[in-house]
Amino acid sequence: MRSYTESGAPGRCPRCWVKLEHCICAGLPSVAPRTRLIGVRHLRESYKSTGTLRIAALAVPALELLEFSDDPEPTEKALAKHDLGGAWLLFPGDETTPARTPGPGEVKTLVLLDGTWRQTRKMVKKLPSLLALPRLALPEKAAPPVRLRESPSEDSRSTLEALADALELLEGAGAELTALHARYVEAVFRARGVWDLKRD
Numbered sequence: 001m002r003s004y005t006e007s008g009a010p011g012r013c014p015r016c017w018v019k020l021e022h023c024i025c026a027g028l029p030s031v032a033p034r035t036r037l038i039g040v041r042h043l044r045e046s047y048k049s050t051g052t053l054r055i056a057a058l059a060v061p062a063l064e065l066l067e068f069s070d071d072p073e074p075t076e077k078a079l080a081k082h083d084l085g086g087a088w089l090l091f092p093g094d095e096t097t098p099a100r101t102p103g104p105g106e107v108k109t110l111v112l113l114d115g116t117w118r119q120t121r122k123m124v125k126k127l128p129s130l131l132a133l134p135r136l137a138l139p140e141k142a143a144p145p146v147r148l149r150e151s152p153s154e155d156s157r158s159t160l161e162a163l164a165d166a167l168e169l170l171e172g173a174g175a176e177l178t179a180l181h182a183r184y185v186e187a188v189f190r191a192r193g194v195w196d197l198k199r200d
Helices: 043-047 052-059 073-080 117-126 159-171 175-192 195-199
Strands: 036-042 064-068 087-090 109-114
Touching: 036 043, 036 052, 036 073, 036 117, 043 064, 052 109, 052 159, 052 175, 064 073, 087 159, 109 117, 109 159, 159 175, 175 195
Parallel strands: 036 064, 036 109, 087 109
Antiparallel strands: none
8 A cells, every 4th residue: 555644644643654543652762773874765755654764764863864856966966975985775686786795894884765666776776876886685584574565576675674684684783673663564554454454
């Protein structure tokens, strides 16, 4: 379900955008990873109530958020201001740039993309700073968790889920975000009245 929501919509928490009776803000973790995090979000994703980069930013205060619109130039300029030495992109590899597992301490900065697969592929192509980055390979999962959106493949993950897996790989520090992802998904499905169907 592609759910679009205005900020401050009646009946929803203004922070997590979940319906007030299922708000997840109480007890949010505060995660302080050693790895610097930059999130690049497609503008259309910012209006979706199911966007998980918003939830990641609530739990990781140091995560820097950049917006990507139909004009990529402002985002590219913002990225160019950063020292991207030691930066990696959290995005699946391809024939040109295969994803790989980094060595210890090799990843100084991790860049996340937030949007649909079609949107994020376009973002990579239109942002030279991202196209040049090595891509982080995440380990396969024995069993995928319950997710808010249908995935194009079993390896596909939401932004929050992928960040949790990346921090677990890099720092052994993904457990809190993994638990938050599960809690968020449950809250959204409970708000829709379909949790019992989704967890079976």
